[in-house]
Amino acid sequence: MALLTVREALRDAMAEEMRRDPKVFVMGEEVAQYQGAYKVTQGLLEEFGEGRVMDTPITEYGFAGVGVGAAFKGLKPIVEFMTFNFSMQAIDHIINSAAKTLYMSGGQMTCPIVFRGPNGVASRVGAQHSQCFASWYSHCPGIKVVAPYSAADAKGLLKSAIRDPNPVVFLENELMYGRSFEVPDDPDYIVPLGKASVVREGTDATIVTFSLAVGKALEAADRLASQGVNVEVIDLRTLRPLDIDTIVASIQKTNRIVTVEEGWPQSGIGAEIAAQVMTHAFDFLDAPLERVTGKDVPLPYAANLERLAIPQVDDITAAIRKVCYKN
Amino acid sequence: MKNKLRGQSKEQLLKLYYEMLLIRRLEEKSGQLYGMGKIAGFCHLYIGQEAVVTGIQSLAKEGDSVITGYRDHGHMIACGLDPRGVLAELMGRIDGLSKGKGGSMHMFSKEKTFYGGHGIVGAQVPLGTGLALAHKYENDGGVVFAYFGDGAANQGQVYEAYNMASLWKLPILYIIENNHYSMGTSVARHSATDHFYSRGAGFNIPGELVNGMDLFDVQTATEKALAHIRAGKGPYILEMDTYRYKGHSMSDPGRYRSKEEVDTIKQDNDPLSNCKRDLLAHGVATEAELKVLEQKVKQEMDEVVNFCEASPEPEAHELYTDVLIEDKQWPY
The missing domain is CATH 3.40.50.970 (Thiamin diphosphate (ThDP)-binding fold, Pyr/PP domains)
Incomplete structure (x- = not known):
């Protein structure tokens, strides 16, 4: 390594x-x-x-x-x-x-x-x-x-x-x-497309995300662990083809899901996952899916507004608490 | 000094005439089948422009690449493709070049290095420039023939491609088929300047205006342009002054031009009639010999239509094939 x-x-x-x-x-x-x-x-x-x-x-x-x-x-x-x-x-x-x-x-x-x-x-x-x-x-x-x-x-x-x-x-x-x-040092090290990765195992709720937001999700999971909530984090890695099997397997275990992305909410990655979860894992859900997304506005310049517009760790922890009915 | 017919043999000349006839009869038949509801959607006919692609492709070498826009049926014939594959595609049948999944505007042949058939106006110009980049990268001596119309000549991506082709000295011949109408808008109404051949000047690309209704003028200009390109001097532009007899597509009634305008060109400057006149005047063939050729084309077209009528539609499972290549196993 x-x-x-x-x-x-x-x-x-x-x-x-x-x-x-x-x-x-x-x-x-x-x-x-x-x-x-x-x-x-x-x-x-x-x-x-x-x-x-x-x-x-x-x-x-x-x-x-x-x-x-x-x-x-x-x-x-x-x-x-x-x-x-x-x-x-x-x-x-x-x-x-x-x-x-x-x-x-x-x-x-x-x-x-x-x-x-x-x-x-x-x-x-x-x-x-x-x-x-x-x-x-x-x-x-x-x-x-x-x-x-x-x-x-x-x-x-x-x-x-x-x-x-x-x-x-x-x-x-x-x-x-x-x-x-x-x-890994091996020049033949290669990762297949179309396979998500469970980057943190958990039992109480699942976060599905990708790219930079994986880091924020892991940070949220750390904070929640100290509050007694054990979160699983899935890094999608590939968005098309979407690895719905890994998501469904996790929901079967945790029964709760939050999606996190920087993009806008309408017709987003979270919206697609919500639709597929409805089809493939409806009976396993104990709470409605919750989405954390970029706000539905063009991205502002001012530092305070920019921070408000993109998903923060606090937004993710709040969404997890919501699907766990811990508000 | 070569004569008007450029010293070509009787066999070569009759082949060219036959090819132009075949394109015209194929397009006429396509128009009829469209009227009968056997071809649908957009269908852009090439009638009137036959001398352009026939003349240019007669000088192509094995390994050269061809790309064009949506008015592509004639280009495929000139690339040596079987008219059955073209017409079957127009009719949405499994024996079409794209298994019935592409349609009139989207046909390809890897075997004949024909790279489409593109429905987005002007897209073939950067795509063709990319083919030329590949020829240069592989150093295989191949040249790209990229065809587009006077309408596409106003697309911004054309000039982005000109810039890169000249900057990198890519082996590509840009052919502007100026048929004087961008759909229903005449050149005078869509272009601030009408000398499309000179629009490469800002990129240091030479260009020339050619009588696209005369097969032999087309060949002569192409020969000169290809000498420039094959010598490694970069791209060249040929503007072909031509004319389409039919509407932009089958749904175009053509109210933007007079019947007299069309009739005058048909009568006085038809590319097939011009070729026939030259063949007769130079004693290459007799009226009777050309009649035999015309009969042969007619017969060939009848056989093509029969074949296509009998070809089935693609099976339902074809809906989901060819979306991605999935037979190569990771890690490849």
Whole structure:
């Protein structure tokens, strides 16, 4: 095991896969000479050269389309969005060109591409630079959607995403880049897509979450433990395909569930989980599902308002107490 | 000095004429079948523009790539695809190129390196530029032929792609099929400037205006453009001055232009008639020989229609296939 930041783990995943397969290359804004706007691609230009680490102009729609075209021809592009906020300009190529073409071609045209970059709320950058795209992308068939929390998962899941023959949207988090975790040294360490992880076992209630909010959920679980409430925490890791089996198995044990996400409530990840739990685990519930989400407003700039707009540990503990009828 | 027919053999010339005829008859048949309710949705016919794709693709080499928009039936014929696969797709049958799941606007052939068939106006331009990036990455000598219309020529993503293609010297020929109408809006009403071929100038991409109603003019311009691209000098733009006889799609009654305008072009500048005139004038074939070809196309089309009528619809289980590739086992 080595102690690595999420940033280093992501870089190592790309470097290892680029060594393994000459068809893998990286393109995006500032990924080469600048070493990445958030330094995730640090050192890749030096090792792999400008033919495989390509700076693009600031034209997301265009370079996303170029990446998809290259993938149609059999290359394996990793397209970095400086942040996923800018992927809204490129979403036409992600959905219409990458996600639908296998189906529209009767199975002929493959598109092995990864779109990656930081997603969600960063810190004090206002509404246009602070948005969670988890529910946007996970709504759509034809792609897989991944959102890791720990560095080990970030590395293992990114390696799977690069090797996967399908288009993958890989949602990182800027605030996680500098956090350190133990990561296995084995270069063949890899984590399957589509499998959630129980990151803390418990008996009284289940928190289902992903990305940065996993940390907040674990903190909430610690606080609740001191109050005699034993919480299980599930890190979804992959949002599409959604690992509903792991969620249902946990509900069968705890009979209570809270979902946590930074995105807006309507049609969100929590809304989808609520619907699936209704179908698959209704009889096991002792309380209605509770959602903790970003507030239903564009993200404000002012420090106090920003804090109010995104899920905090207190919001999670309150939701758990509510489903446990401990208010 | 090559003559008007560019020194091509009789066999080559008759093949080109046959291909243009086949595209026209396929499109006429598609129009009829649409009228009979056997083809549905959007269906964009290529009649009037046949010389463009036939001339350009006659100069493609094995391994080159082709991509276009939704007016794509003729392009697939010019790429050597079986008209049965095209028409069966239009009719939503299992023998269609996309098993009936794509439709008129979404057809592909990996075997013939035809990359669609794209329904979003202009999408094929960055996608084609990505294909060109792959050719350069693999250093395989291949060139991309990316077709789009005068309407798509106003899309922002076209210029994003021009910029990258020129910056990275990618092997791609951009072909603007200017048929003078972006759906129902004439060029004069949708474009601040009408010289689409010159719009690459800001990106240092050379361009040329070509008479797209003359097969041999198309070939001559394409040969010059391909010499530039294959020499590693980067992209090239050809604007093809052409015309579509039918509406934008089957649901378009065409009230934005006069019947006289359409009739005049049909009568005076039809690409098939122009080709036939040249073949006769240069003694390549007699009227009787061309008649035989026309009969042969008609017969082939009848067989195609019979095949497609007999082809079944996709089975219900196909609804859920081809969403994701699932046969590759992790960790791959």
